[in-house]
Amino acid sequence: MAKNITSEVARRRTFAIISHPDAGKTTLTEKLLYFAGAIHIAGSVKSRKAQRHAASDWMEIEQQRGISVASSVMQMDYRDCVINLLDTPGHQDFSEDTYRVLTAVDAALMVIDAANGIEPQTERLLQVCRSRGTPIITFINKMDREAQEPLDLIDEIESHLEMEAIPINWPVGMGRNFKGVYSLADDELQVYVPGEADRDTQNERLPGLDNADSQQRFGSEFEQAGEEIELVQTAVDDFDKEAFLQARQTPVFFGSALNNFGVQEILDALVDWAPAPGARDALQREVQPTEEKFTGMVFKVQANMDPAHRDRVAFVRVSSGHFNRGMRLHVVRSKREIRPNNVVTFLSQRRERLDEAYAGDIIGIPNHGLLQLGDVLTEGEDLQFTGLPFFAPELFQAVEVRDPLRTKQLRTGLTQLGEEGAIQVFRPHLSSGTILLGAVGQLQFEVVAQRLKNEYSVDAQFSPSRYQMARWVTSDDPDALQRFIEQQAGNIAYDVVDAVAFLASSPAQLRVAQDLHPAIEFHSLREHSGHIFGEPAA
Numbered sequence: 001m002a003k004n005i006t007s008e009v010a011r012r013r014t015f016a017i018i019s020h021p022d023a024g025k026t027t028l029t030e031k032l033l034y035f036a037g038a039i040h041i042a043g044s045v046k047s048r049k050a051q052r053h054a055a056s057d058w059m060e061i062e063q064q065r066g067i068s069v070a071s072s073v074m075q076m077d078y079r080d081c082v083i084n085l086l087d088t089p090g091h092q093d094f095s096e097d098t099y100r101v102l103t104a105v106d107a108a109l110m111v112i113d114a115a116n117g118i119e120p121q122t123e124r125l126l127q128v129c130r131s132r133g134t135p136i137i138t139f140i141n142k143m144d145r146e147a148q149e150p151l152d153l154i155d156e157i158e159s160h161l162e163m164e165a166i167p168i169n170w171p172v173g174m175g176r177n178f179k180g181v182y183s184l185a186d187d188e189l190q191v192y193v194p195g196e197a198d199r200d201t202q203n204e205r206l207p208g209l210d211n212a213d214s215q216q217r218f219g220s221e222f223e224q225a226g227e228e229i230e231l232v233q234t235a236v237d238d239f240d241k242e243a244f245l246q247a248r249q250t251p252v253f254f255g256s257a258l259n260n261f262g263v264q265e266i267l268d269a270l271v272d273w274a275p276a277p278g279a280r281d282a283l284q285r286e287v288q289p290t291e292e293k294f295t296g297m298v299f300k301v302q303a304n305m306d307p308a309h310r311d312r313v314a315f316v317r318v319s320s321g322h323f324n325r326g327m328r329l330h331v332v333r334s335k336r337e338i339r340p341n342n343v344v345t346f347l348s349q350r351r352e353r354l355d356e357a358y359a360g361d362i363i364g365i366p367n368h369g370l371l372q373l374g375d376v377l378t379e380g381e382d383l384q385f386t387g388l389p390f391f392a393p394e395l396f397q398a399v400e401v402r403d404p405l406r407t408k409q410l411r412t413g414l415t416q417l418g419e420e421g422a423i424q425v426f427r428p429h430l431s432s433g434t435i436l437l438g439a440v441g442q443l444q445f446e447v448v449a450q451r452l453k454n455e456y457s458v459d460a461q462f463s464p465s466r467y468q469m470a471r472w473v474t475s476d477d478p479d480a481l482q483r484f485i486e487q488q489a490g491n492i493a494y495d496v497v498d499a500v501a502f503l504a505s506s507p508a509q510l511r512v513a514q515d516l517h518p519a520i521e522f523h524s525l526r527e528h529s530g531h532i533f534g535e536p537a538a
């Protein structure tokens with residue numbers, strides 16, 4: 001029998017971890033799992049990451065570049081909560097996948113390298129969080145190395161996030177002289193000890209700033225930190241949980257993931273402050289997480305997660321109700337029933353069979369193309385969730401197959417990769433034989449080329465395209481839209497769901513088209529559900 005849905009939902013926390021490569025996301029993830037007791041020895045996530053690289057062909061690119069292309073999901077129990085952690089790839093050429101992961105979470109944890117501050121790649125992810133009003137917890141990592149001045153880091157966070165950065169603790173010293181962090185709320189210094197302290201070991205804590213012993217032990221670092229803290233205490237507001245939930249404040253923690261320092265505080269912040277799963281908007285109505293009936297949406301589809309299981313896994317964020325293994329689910333788009341028996345959850349990359357899930361949980365349903373990105377699963381209701389974005393591509397390439405006898409395989413491969421959201425596939429209005437690929441990051445093309453080769457035995461040839469931007473077009477007046485398509489025939493293409501797009505080779509060309517056709521609306525974002533269009537809020 002289902003446990004009490006309300007209490008199960010209340011104890012869920014679902015968040016994404018975002019950072020620039022090398023800031024320490026993998027290390028922190030591993031330490032979070034370790035402190036939650038989900039893994040017993042630190043090091044296993046990293047080594048599994050390495051294994052995954054070695055085992056999976058199309059991830060060769062990832063391996064070569066030392067970046068993580070595929071995002072993943074992990075679940076852990078901490079205190080009385082169930083925490084779902086979603087990893088996001090943070091490299092420069094990231095794909096749209098990253099954005100979509102952010103639609104499946106209720107909060108984000110931003111990891112910053114204390115020496116580098118916020119870097120451009122993270123900026124784009126933050127834009128998505130901002131436009132969705134996602135609450136963000138900030139962890140400034142690597143305080144055991146030479147770092148930027150903490151006050152400068154706080155400033156930088158405020159200006160990038162456009163929200164107040166509220167230090168929860170303050171570093172005393174840095175690099176070789178890192179002495180610890182002072183908790184502003186508890187008025188005590190947690191003394192830093194290098195090395196991977198056991199999760200049961202309590203760090204030494206010393207009360208107050210006005211502490212002669214600390215002054216003597218930690219000298220000028222302690223004095224300087226004291227001055228900074230005084231400044232912070234007068235200039236910065238107190239942490240306000242409501243303001244955090246409304247994405248007006250981000251709590252900031254300093255620490256060192258590698259040294260197990262400041263990690264537990266993050267878990268506590270997630271439990272104490274991060275929101276439980278909230279309501280989700282559908283076209284028909286708002287869906288409450290505590291409703292009896294199961295609903296969920298596929299926000300990510302990934303092939304070849306594990307070479308031992310050659311299948312695709314649809315990642316479903318549960319929006320409401322209770323999922324139990326063997327229940328019948330209605331796929332709203334295709335009107336088909338599925339009865340997934342081997343639904344999986346992901347505990348530090350290991351597939352585990354899942355028996356039940358509640359709102360906020362992510363379940364993985366292995367399938368062979370039955371489930372697509374944006375698909376809604378219900379117990380029968382026709383529901384379409386909104387908010388899963390497709391972004392107007394900024395990079396285009398034409399694709400052909402070197403061996404014309406493999407054209408069919410190319411089309412099959414591209415259709416499937418398009419459905420997965422790995423790339424956007426456009427069919428030009430005039431020369432329907434050509435296939436255009438659109439991406440938001442260059443790496444997407446490379447991943448697609450490699451996957452076509454490995455999974456579909458297609459040697460595809462990419463060539464540059466004159467297009468630089470795409471806008472999906474709609475109009476309240478169907479005749480006006482038809483006239484626009486005819487007049488602009490050379491610049492019109494259809495995407496994988498046959499939505500009409502206008503392709504431009506320069507921003508000027510787009511502007512001219514907009515000026516000449518006031519009856520046409522141009523959209524940089526397409527939502528999955530029923531071809532609804534929207535613009536980012538920010």
Ligand code: G4P
Nearest residue numbers: 020021022023024025026027028141142145256257258259
């Ligand atoms: P990422 O997932 O964000 O890309 O970063 P990852 O955790 O892989 O960390 C990047 C590098 O930073 C790693 O070193 C890691 O050990 C180091 N690192 C993480 N946290 C800290 C910290 O608190 N202090 C210090 N000093 N270093 C930290 P690497 O040499 O690239 O990898 P490895 O050989 O140690 O695995």
